[in-house]
Amino acid sequence: xxxxxxxxxxxxxxxxxxxxxxxxxxxxxxxxxxxxxxxxxxxxxxxxxxxxxxxxxxxxxxxxxxxxxxxxxxxxxxxxxxxxxxxxxxxxxxxxxxxxxxxxxxxxxxxxxxxxxxxxxxxxxxxxxxxxxxxxxxxxxxxxxxxxxxxxxxxxxxxxxxxxxxxxxxxxxxxxxxxxxxxxxxxxxxxxxxxxxxxxxxxxxxxxxxxxxxxxxxxxxxxxxxxxxxxxxxxxxxxxxxxxxxxxxxxxxxxxxxxxxxxxxxxxxxxxxxxxxxxxxxxxxxxxxxxxxxxxxxxxxxxxxxxxxxxxxxxxxxxxxxxxxxxxxxxxxxxxxxxxxxxxxxxxxxxxxxxxxxxxxxxxxxxxxxxxxxxxxxxxxxxxxxxxxxxxxxxxxxxxxxxxxxxxxxxxxxxxxxxxxxxxxxxxxxxxxxx
Ligand SMILES: Cc1cc2nc3c(=O)[nH]c(=O)nc-3n(C[C@H](O)[C@H](O)[C@H](O)COP(=O)(O)O)c2cc1C
Ligand code: SF4
Numbered sequence: 466x467x468x469x470x471x472x473x474x475x476x477x478x479x480x481x482x483x484x485x486x487x488x489x490x491x492x493x494x495x496x497x498x499x500x501x502x503x504x505x506x507x508x509x510x511x512x513x514x515x516x517x518x519x520x521x522x523x524x525x526x527x528x529x530x531x532x533x534x535x536x537x538x539x540x541x542x543x544x545x546x547x548x549x550x551x552x553x554x555x556x557x558x559x560x561x562x563x564x565x566x567x568x569x570x571x572x573x574x575x576x577x578x579x580x581x582x583x584x585x586x587x588x589x590x591x592x593x594x595x596x597x598x599x600x601x602x603x604x605x606x607x608x609x610x611x612x613x614x615x616x617x618x619x620x621x622x623x624x625x626x627x628x629x630x631x632x633x634x635x636x637x638x639x640x641x642x643x644x645x646x647x648x649x650x651x652x653x654x655x656x657x658x659x660x661x662x663x664x665x666x667x668x669x670x671x672x673x674x675x676x677x678x679x680x681x682x683x684x685x686x687x688x689x690x691x692x693x694x695x696x697x698x699x700x701x702x703x704x705x706x707x708x709x710x711x712x713x714x715x716x717x718x719x720x721x722x723x724x725x726x727x728x729x730x731x732x733x734x735x736x737x738x739x740x741x742x743x744x745x746x747x748x749x750x751x752x753x754x755x756x757x758x759x760x761x762x763x764x765x766x767x768x769x770x771x772x773x774x775x776x777x778x779x780x781x782x783x784x785x786x787x788x789x790x791x792x793x794x795x796x797x798x799x800x801x802x803x804x805x806x807x808x809x810x811x812x813x814x815x816x817x818x819x820x821x822x823x824x825x826x827x828x829x830x831x832x833x834x835x836x837x838x839x840x841x842x843x844x845x846x847x848x849x850x851x852x853x854x855x856x857x858x859x860x861x862x863x864x865x866x867x868x869x870x871x872x873x874x875x876x877x878x879x880x881x882x883x884x885x886x887x888x889x890x891x892x893x894x895x896x897x898x899x900x
Contacts, residue, residue, distance in 0.1 A: 468700065469724040470688040471681070471710055475568035481603045484610035487571040495687035496616055499579045500624040503690070508583040512686060514694035516706035521551055521642075521679030522753075522782050522860075524705075524771030527686075530676060533666035534584040540674050547675040548586035549651075550577055550683050552593040552600065553635050553642035557755030557805055558785040561710040562680040564722045566593060566600035569684065570607035574630065576686035578616060581628055584676050589630040592647055595637045605632045639809035643859050644677035646811065657813040658859040679783075681710055702728030705770040713738040715750070715788035728768035731760075734786055743790030744895075749875065750789065753782025755802045756864030758871035759795065780867060794891035796879050799872045800828035806865035816851045817862035823847065824869060831880060834887035841880055845873060 467473035474482070474490050482490065499508050513528030534546055550573065554562040565573060577589045591608075593601050608630050611617045619627045633651060635641045641650050645659035648670050669675020685707055689697045698706040709727045711734055714720040718739030725734065731750055741747050749759045752769060758779040760767070767777045774781040789795060807821035824847050830836045851857060852866035873880060882890040 468726075469708060470692075470700070471565065471569070471572070471684050471708060472722065472724040474572075475564065479564065479568040479599075481568060481570050481607065484571060484607070484614055491691070492571050493575060493611075493614075493616060495691035496575050496578050497622060499690045500582060500622045500626060505583045505585060508579055508686075508690060511689050511694050512583065515685075515689045515697035516694075516701075516704065517682065517685055517689065517697070518705050518771055519679055520681035520685075520709070520783065522556070524781060527678060527682055530666070530678070531580070531584045533664065534586070534674050534676055535666075536585050542672070544671065544673045545588045546584060546586040547670045547673055548577065548581040548584055548589045549644075549647065549670070549675060549677045550589065550591040550680055551642060551644065551647060551677050552591060552597070552604075552680045553639075553647065554594055554597070554680070554783075555637070555639040555642060555809070556783055556785060557802060558714055558751070558787045559712055559754050559783045560714075561712040561722050561783065561785070563597055563600060565680050565684050565710065566597060567603050570600075570604040571611070572684050572687065573604060573680060574607050574611050574616070576683040577630060578611075578621070578628060579686045579690055580676070580678065580683055581630075582624075582626060586674075586676065587627050587629065589628065590651065590670075591630070591632045592635050592641070592651065593632055595634045601632055601634050608632065638811070639805075640811040640859075640861060643861070646859075647677060648675060655811075657811045700726055701770070702726045703768050703770045703773065705772065709769070709784045711769070711784045711786055713786045713788070715786075716741055716743045716790040716793050717788050718742045727770050728773070730766050730768060731786060732765040734769075735765075735788060738788075741788060741790050743792040746791045748789045748791045748793060749795060751779070751785075751787040751868065753780045754785035754787070755805065756780070756861075756867055757782050757785075758867040759875055761875065779871070780864075792891065792895045794832075794879065794889050795872050795876045796828070796883055797832050797889065797891075799868050800825070800832040802868050803828045803865065806861065810861065814858040814862075817857045817865075820847050820851045821862065821865055824865075828869075831883050832889065834883060834889070836880075836884045838881070838884055840884070841873065841877075844869060848873065 518524040650656040665675040803825040807825035848870040
């Protein structure tokens, strides 16, 4: 049994296994056990006891979400329960789902079958970002193989359980990853988030009970069923179960995906990624992708999980670690983030539709050396207005405000120097030192 269950069987070149190769590695044993020996409720209880928190950003306990799904006959009207795997992955810095989709598609199919079983879903849709062409091909092929082997289809393994599964390529907007916008997109509508309640488990795709989970969350499920909840929990160093697939990038010598215990520290991950590059001295890092707040060297030993990172003043998000050394300017990074979030705003609500392009324009001016001190007040006001949860219709706006708000608080002097010196002081000093 490996301490890297999710990535330990992946080939370094990400060539996926055929079904036979996967079975030789123990694949589909959990599906056979789950569907033949366990009830849907038992599978759900195991996931609950394993303390599997969703890996798509919010860290919501998977089993808690699954318990909202009605059993057959409980929901009004006719039609299936849907289980949707979210592989939209467009958060700046994120690339961990890509590896799981490309290299271990059978692991995803196994997890999705068991998750569908536990949520009484008979239709599984895997939504994959359109740019991930290899992932779309590999997952589609794995589904075909699983169907031919009788793991999908009618009366799977004699369990009486019918299940269909297919891939839906996403047209490629960040907002499609938000679960209710994703449902709108699947229905062929403009991808904007839905009002909640009703929650997707009450009324989701085509008005039917629906659960949406992240690729990594789903990939954990077969391991829990195969090896038990205690084993899964014991992989973690904290109260949040399992390993975590971290994507480490930015100023590190070897940007890469690293599977490590939940609760591993940024110091450990940076070391595993070959250490800080640039001038070798850490300035700061984002622990949860583009929409997470900056932390500095004093947080290097914080156990990285949802609870500890929140307590440290940031957000664990997708476990995407973006590292900046002393020659990287956070003002420039924030300007890039603002441009991304402004472009990706779906335009549904005013604070985000109008506030983000405004903030992005101001950040571009400051970075170019044409900003004014009064701009900083406008930026702070934007954070104040749009940052707290509930001020905009979905979490895109608040997420975008996290790097801006923490950047202004931690690196206010650099913002001011950009304005007073009319250039980027970090790039200028670096050039001078190199001359
Ligand atoms: C703007 C925005 C983009 C999102 N993008 C993704 C994404 O690409 N993949 C993902 O799994 N979750 C994404 N989410 C979170 C989903 O709404 C949802 O919480 C998640 O898919 C649930 O899966 P989990 O419980 O397994 O984490 C996004 C949320 C927001 C607000
Ligand atoms: S916060 Fe932004 S992305 Fe979310 S609904 Fe409003 S405009 Fe759309």
